[in-house]
Amino acid sequence: MRQLLILLLSISSAFGQANFVKIKILSSMVASTGFGEWGFAALVEVDGKRILFDTGAHPDTVLRNLREMNLDLSDITDVVLSHNHLDHTAGLMSLRKEVMLKNKAALSVAHAGKGIFLSRSTRDGKETNPMIEIRKVYEASGAKIIEHDAPVQIARNVWLTGPVPRPNPEKNYGRGLVLKHEDGKTEEDFLPEDLSLVIDTPKGFVVLSGCGHSGIVNTLEHVRAKIKNxxxxxxxxGFHLFGLSDEQLDWTADKLKQMGTQLFLGAHCTGIEATFRIRQRMGLTRQSVAVGSVGGGFSLDQGIDPGTIAR
Ligand SMILES: [Zn+2]
Ligand SMILES: [Zn+2]
Incomplete structure (x- = not known):
């Protein structure tokens, strides 16, 4: 048995896939430790490389939750911003200021999808994209934001999807904002910059989403078409499924099943009813589909950890 395990491990490292993966949720609605909020952030660790994914909805939530969990981000250079919305970007500057006290390079490289700085205005012309202002202060601190327009590898076995094509009409986003393109053309804001983080492991892909505005099915199909099948x-x-009808949820669950999805941890805007409906439709158990909470997360060897709330 032990020899078989060693053989399997050496085969997977020969193919170069990630063997150690840990994701810890730092901001979400439900909290097993610290503070909950309508927002999202997670700490990602892949074979020793640590990355921050999103930064929470209030400037101090992730900072306070890090203290509660005795975690320090000052050795992390890269932060991923899944999209412009403030419930994912509000913590960026307060975190950057805090970690800079120890290390000037900490959180100094932000990765985002192309389009994150485009104007989004209300019908009466009020700008709502917080990243336009955040960018100025962030860059003034000596940091930079890289806009990606295609799938990109940001660390060994760690990918960002880049902007996600939308062949399925999932439309998992709020309505009513006007998106203005660089050429001046306008249309309804569909969050073109929305991206997810993907980890290549011997068990298959681990996909981390912020708000899921591209649609979870569009995202997973894009990952399999453009990164690897x-x-x-x-x-x-967060998958933004909370407002879906039972029929739409069943369609989503069936697609997830077809793609071999084994584990589902629905945090942030996924929705509690939506998570349970998906579990039921996929014929899975509470060990494999659960609501994610602050302090919970995922590891490649243990699977999903909903936190104390769902035990
Ligand atoms: Zn959002
Ligand atoms: Zn969100």
């Missing part, structure tokens, strides 16, 4: 091992994070 692997099965989906785990999907974690």
């Amino acid at each position: 692997s099965r989906i091992h785990a999907v974690i994070g």
